[in-house]
Amino acid sequence: MNFPIAELTGALVGSYAQHGGINRLEGANLPSKGAVEEITRDLLRLLFPGFFEDRVVESSELKADTAILIDSLAGRLEDQIYKAVRCFECSETSKRDPRRAAHELTTEFLRSLPGVRALLSTDIEAAFTGDPAAQSREEIIVAYPGIEAVAVHRMAHELYRRDVPLVPRIMAEWAHSRSGMDIHPGAQIGSHFFVDHCTGAVIGETCVIGHHVKLYQGVGLVARSLAAGQALRGQKRHPTLEDHVTIYANATIVGGDTIIGTGSTIGANVFLMHSIPAQSLVLLDDVRVRVMNKRERAEGVVDFQI
Amino acid sequence: MNFPIAELTGALVGSYAQHGGINRLEGANLPSKGAVEEITRDLLRLLFPGFFEDRVVESSELKADTAILIDSLAGRLEDQIYKAVRCFECSETSKRDPRRAAHELTTEFLRSLPGVRALLSTDIEAAFTGDPAAQSREEIIVAYPGIEAVAVHRMAHELYRRDVPLVPRIMAEWAHSRSGMDIHPGAQIGSHFFVDHCTGAVIGETCVIGHHVKLYQGVGLVARSLAAGQALRGQKRHPTLEDHVTIYANATIVGGDTIIGTGSTIGANVFLMHSIPAQSLVLLDDVRVRVMNKRERAEGVVDFQI
Amino acid sequence: MNFPIAELTGALVGSYAQHGGINRLEGANLPSKGAVEEITRDLLRLLFPGFFEDRVVESSELKADTAILIDSLAGRLEDQIYKAVRCFECSETSKRDPRRAAHELTTEFLRSLPGVRALLSTDIEAAFTGDPAAQSREEIIVAYPGIEAVAVHRMAHELYRRDVPLVPRIMAEWAHSRSGMDIHPGAQIGSHFFVDHCTGAVIGETCVIGHHVKLYQGVGLVARSLAAGQALRGQKRHPTLEDHVTIYANATIVGGDTIIGTGSTIGANVFLMHSIPAQSLVLLDDVRVRVMNKRERAEGVVDFQI
Numbered sequence A, B, C: 001m002n003f004p005i006a007e008l009t010g011a012l013v014g015s016y017a018q019h020g021g022i023n024r025l026e027g028a029n030l031p032s033k034g035a036v037e038e039i040t041r042d043l044l045r046l047l048f049p050g051f052f053e054d055r056v057v058e059s060s061e062l063k064a065d066t067a068i069l070i071d072s073l074a075g076r077l078e079d080q081i082y083k084a085v086r087c088f089e090c091s092e093t094s095k096r097d098p099r100r101a102a103h104e105l106t107t108e109f110l111r112s113l114p115g116v117r118a119l120l121s122t123d124i125e126a127a128f129t130g131d132p133a134a135q136s137r138e139e140i141i142v143a144y145p146g147i148e149a150v151a152v153h154r155m156a157h158e159l160y161r162r163d164v165p166l167v168p169r170i171m172a173e174w175a176h177s178r179s180g181m182d183i184h185p186g187a188q189i190g191s192h193f194f195v196d197h198c199t200g201a202v203i204g205e206t207c208v209i210g211h212h213v214k215l216y217q218g219v220g221l222v223a224r225s226l227a228a229g230q231a232l233r234g235q236k237r238h239p240t241l242e243d244h245v246t247i248y249a250n251a252t253i254v255g256g257d258t259i260i261g262t263g264s265t266i267g268a269n270v271f272l273m274h275s276i277p278a279q280s281l282v283l284l285d286d287v288r289v290r291v292m293n294k295r296e297r298a299e300g301v302v303d304f305q306i
Helices: A004-017 A032-049 A059-089 A098-111 A113-130 A135-143 A145-160 A169-178 A226-232 B005-018 B035-048 B060-089 B097-109 B113-130 B138-144 B145-161 B169-181 B226-232 C007-017 C033-047 C059-089 C096-111 C112-131 C137-143 C143-159 C165-178 C226-232
Strands: A192-198 A214-215 A220-222 A251-253 A279-283 A287-292 B194-196 B215-216 B220-224 B252-254 B280-284 B291-294 C195-197 C213-218 C218-224 C252-254 C280-284 C289-293
Touching: A004 A113, A004 B060, A004 B097, A004 B113, A032 A059, A032 A113, A032 A145, A032 A169, A059 A098, A059 A169, A059 B005, A059 C007, A098 A145, A098 C195, A113 A135, A113 A145, A113 A192, A135 C165, A145 C165, A169 B138, A192 C213, A214 C007, A226 B215, A279 B035, B005 C059, B005 C096, B005 C143, B005 C280, B035 B060, B035 B113, B035 B145, B035 B169, B060 B097, B060 B169, B097 B113, B097 B145, B097 C112, B113 B138, B113 B194, B145 B169, B145 B194, B169 C143, B252 C252, C033 C059, C033 C143, C033 C165, C059 C096, C059 C165, C096 C143, C112 C143, C112 C195, C137 C143, C143 C165, C143 C195
Parallel strands: A192 A214, A220 A251, B194 B215, B220 B252, C195 C213, C218 C252
Antiparallel strands: A279 B291, A287 C280, B280 C289
C-alpha cells in the first residue's frame, strides 16, 4: 500500500509557509546544535586530560596532544560563534564585524580555560570534602553529575559574559539534559561550588552565588513575577547567595532582591521570597507535619490512598 | 584465566525459562525501542526543518527534501505500528487487521502533523513572551528543553488517541530521558503551553489542560489512591487545569476530580487535593517557615547541620 | 586568521601541572567511562534478551547467543575491574592481587545475574499491578524509566558489596543521567520495588529499603549533618524503610537513625527527620495552604505574580 506522499508533503510545506516563525531556512544558518555539542565534549577533554580517553595519555605527548586538540577546536568554535553573531546581531546592533568578532571571542575564550580549570579544582575539592560517599577525587570527575555540569557552565559563562548569542545556551542545555540541572550561562558562581545529586536544580540567569556554596537536588533559584515576561529582560530577577550558604533539597528561593546572608542554611522544601540575615537557619515548622495512625485517621484523608 | 562460560550460560538460560515474564522471544517481535527513537528524531526534523541539520535548507529544495523524508518515515513508522498492533491486540480484541490498521494509522498520523505544527507555534510564542531570559524564538527551539518534549508529546498524543499501543509510550519515554519531564501520551493539552526548566515535571495520563497554562520544574499532576492499581485503568485519575493557570515549582496537584479554575496561580511546593475556584491564589502559609539565628537555635534542631 | 596555538597550549599545560588534582595522566589508566557504559548496555541485553535487539531472538539460538555475549562481556568487565582495583587499592590496602581479584570478582558477578533477574521480575510485577497506566508488562520493560535504573542498580550493588571501586559508580551515574534517578550502588533494596516517574529521586549510599516499597518522583532518602563530610564515611547516614512503605512526590526523609515503620505512607512534600511507627500516615497539615481570591489578596503577596 502506498502513502499519499504528494498530499502529505503539500500540507506540511503549506504549514511551513503559514507558521514561519518556527522554522529556519536559507540564509539563516544558525549555529548547529550537533556541532556545538561535539565542541563541548572536546572542551571537557581539554579540561580533564586523560579522563575520558580509552588510551593512556603520556606526559611526553601531552603538549603535542593538547596543541592538536586546541587547533581542531578553535576553528570549529569560531565557526559556530560566527554564525551566532551574524544571525542575531547584524540586523539589530551591527556593532561587531561577525568574522573578526568570532575570531577574537574564540581566542579570548580559549585564554580563559586555565582560569576555568583553577576554579574547577576548587569545586572538586568541595565535593570531596563535603560528601562522605566520595571515595576519591577521580570518582568525582568520572562519576558525579555535577562536575560535568559545572565545568560546562563555567565555560558557557565565559562566552555569555562576552555577549556570544545562543552558543552558550546550547552548551548549557546539553549539560542540563545529561545532569538534570539547569544552570543559565548568565549565573555568576564563586569558587568551591558543589551541587549534590543535581537533578531538578535550577539556577537562573541573574543569580549571584558566592564561594563555598552547597546546593542539593531540586533547589530552585528563580524569578518572581514572571507575568511581566520580556519587559524584565536584563533586570536582576534571581537571588543572591553570599558565601558559605547551604540549601537543602527542593527549596525554592525567589526574586532578584532576595539575599541569603553569609553562612546561612535553608532546610528542604522551604519556599522563601525575602532576604535573611547572615548565620540564619530557615526551616519548615515541625507543626506542619501530622503523623497519625492509619486506623485512627480523620475522615478527610480517608480517600488519600492505601 | 578462562571464565566458566558453560556454567554461567546454563544458569542464565535457566533463569530465562523460570522468570519468563521478563523476556520476549520469537514470535513476539515487539516494536524496537531504537527504531522508534530514530523515527522520533526524524519527525522532529520534519516539524522544524532546517533547525537540526548542519547544512542549510534551501527553499527551492524544501518540497523535494520534505517528500523524501516523509517517504522514508512513513514505511518505518508503519512497520513499528504494525508490530505494536499485532502484539497487543490480536489475542484480545482482534478488531483490526494489523497490517491494514498500521497503514491507515500511519497515514492519519502524518496528516495530523500540520495541526501539530500550528499548536507548537503557539507554544513557542508562549515561551518567548513568558521568559525574559529568552533572546529569540530560535533560542527556544534549539536550546529550551520544553519545546522538544512538548513537540514529541503532541505527536505521541496523536498516536495515543488512535489507540496505537506502546509506540507513543516509547516516544514519550525518549523525550522524558532527554528533558526530565514525564508527559504521558494520554494527556490532553491546549494551546500556548509552556513548562519552564522542565526537570521533574510529571503530567499524568488523564490530565486535561486548557490554553495558556504555564508550569515550572517539578510540578506533578498526579493520581490519588494508587493502591487500587489496575482496577482504575481507564478512569479519570489526574487533575484538570482550566485556561490561564500558572503552577510554580514542585507543587503537586492530585486527583481526577480536582479542577483548578481559570486564571488561578498555585505557589511553589503546594500540595493540593481538592478543586479551587477561578482566579484563586494558593500559597503555603508564611507561618510555616521559621527563621532563627544559628547561635540561638532550639535544641531540637541542633543536629541538623552546620 | 591564525590562533596563538603555542601560547594557548603553554597556558593549559601549565595549568595541568599546577592543578594536578584534576587530571589523570600516565600510569593511572582509570576505568574508562565509555567502556563501562558499553558493558552496562550489554548487561541489560543479557538481563532482558530480545527486548532491545531489532532482530527476533529464536529459542533455538538463545543458548549460543547468550554464551557469546557472556564471553564478550566477561573479558571487558574484568579489564575495567582490574584497572579500578589496581588504581585504588595497591597503594592503600594492597590486600588483593589486582589481576586475580578482577577475574574472581567478574566471575562472581556473572554468577549473581540469575538472582538479579529473579528480583527484577518482582519489580516488574510491582510496577504493573501498581500503575493503572501500564497496559502490559512489556511496556514496563521498554518504556518505563524505572526498570532500567533499578536493573542497573541491582547489578552495580553486586559489584559494590564485593568492594569493586569506581566501576559501580560509573554504572549508576550512567543510569542517573538517563532516568533522572540517583541510586547509590551501596543502597540495599528489597523485592517488588517501584519508583514511578523517577526524575529527581535520590537514594543514598547507606539506605536500607524493605520489600514492596513504592516511591514517587523527587523523593529524597538523604543524609543529615553533611557538614561532617569525610569523617562520616562508612557510617549509616541514610534512612531505613521497612516493608510496604509508600512515599509520595518530593518528600525528603533524612538521617541514618530514621526508620519508617512497616505499612506507612508519607504524603507529598513532607520533610521528616525522625522515625515513625508502623502503619503511620504522615501528611502536611492542610492549614498550611492559603487559598484566596486574587482580588482580595493581602498586600504582602501582591508582588508575587499575575
